[in-house]
Amino acid sequence: MDRAVPDSIFRTLARCLQASKTAELCGFIVKGVHDDHTFVAVPNLSPSPACFTMSSLDVRRVRERAVRSGGKLTALVHSHSTDTRMSIDDEAAFMNCDLPWLIVSLFGRALSWHYYKLDRECNRVDRSTALVTQGQMILDSSDEPRNTRSR
Numbered sequence: 404m405d406r407a408v409p410d411s412i413f414r415t416l417a418r419c420l421q422a423s424k425t426a427e428l429c430g431f432i433v434k435g436v437h438d439d440h441t442f443v444a445v446p447n448l449s450p451s452p453a454c455f456t457m458s459s460l461d462v463r464r465v466r467e468r469a470v471r472s473g474g475k476l477t478a479l480v481h482s483h484s485t486d487t488r489m490s491i492d493d494e495a496a497f498m499n500c501d502l503p504w505l506i507v508s509l510f511g512r513a514l515s516w517h518y519y520k521l522d523r524e525c526n527r528v529d530r531s532t533a534l535v536t537q538g539q540m541i542l543d544s545s546d547e548p549r550n551t552r553s554r
């Protein structure tokens with residue numbers, strides 16, 4: 404089972420989404436030198452509430468800070484207000500990105516997610532070559548996760 408995204412990250416993302424419901428949340432998962440994972444939010448510059456745009460300067464800063472501390476970026480994260488499948492625009496951007504993508508959406512206490520990872524061994528480049536893991540985490544009142552995953 405793909406444990407690229409630990410439960411602590413899903414809890415962090417759920418809290419971020421609870422705090423800000425206006426624009427799409429975006430950022431990166433950074434894996435530290437001790438196998439620790441953190442979510443680093445990047446300002447969403449898109450004027451549209453249903454899109455995300457990150458400045459290349461912000462992206463470079465996050466990447467350089469991760470590398471300086473011995474870590475690396477392991478996924479690009481953004482949120483959707485409705486479902487967690489890639490949009491047409493997402494697909495195009497994903498194909499030009501060297502990172503897996505995590506798309507999350509919060510409905511009440513349920514955080515849904517799709518995790519896309521391109522199979523670079525494969526010659527065909529389209530969404531059907533992306534390895535997809537999806538699941539949902541229900542946050543209960545004590546914030547303890549009940550996580551279900553499926554391929």
Ligand SMILES: [Zn+2]
Nearest residue numbers: 481483490493
């Ligand atoms: Zn999207």
